[in-house]
Amino acid sequence: MTVTIRTAHRDDIPALADLIEEIERFYGATEIQPLAERRAQTEAALFGAAPLAHALVADSGDGDLAGMAAYAFLWPATGTTHALFLKELYVRESARRGGVGARLMAELRAVAIARPGCSRMEWMADTSNPRARRFYASLGFEEVAGKVVYRIGAATQG
Template sequence: MWPAVGLTRSLYLKELYVARSRWRSGVGTVLMRTLFEVAAKHECSRVEWTTDANNPGAQRFYADLAFQQLPSKLFFRADATAIEHGLG
């Protein structure tokens, strides 16, 4: 994503899926490490992602990797109906 803080690049992870049969195998950690390598290669100033509030497994996964939730961020979405009707 461009621009990010200080007119730098930012990488936004839309979704991270790991097959249930591979949970706790380390594949999620490998994927996150690779994501950070890509971000470093492209000189990104940050990597951001979200997870659902009702997904404690994902929240634990990110916390176990020493990442903390940012209480200052809120996630917004416009669905197809909202897009059709536009603003206001």
């Protein structure tokens, strides 16, 4: 499969919304956000007045996306620098083992290097996802020990 790695465009929203549903199902979701809502939130997140995130896509050239990498910049990282934080790397099952994930990671690294003041790239992988962990290890990345992830829903009262 031949794919082009590029920055997401506004006309990718329908394909990104479909891919996000696939990601949700991959992680075990049984209730999926309605398509219109998914599309609207994808557009707002990536192309709103104050975008929340950026995305690279693996464009297969047929209207579908073979994968995506969603990321944002976080501050501070080291001193007053910032970090590229990869929130989601996902490659469709049909495109896996063809180098798409490695190409997305390489392009993310290039984005981080090209951005003045960006000192590092960070991401997480579920401990229950050995395939992802093996993938990152195969690219030469090492796991960082000593980190614990905390999470609470935005609507949760505490």
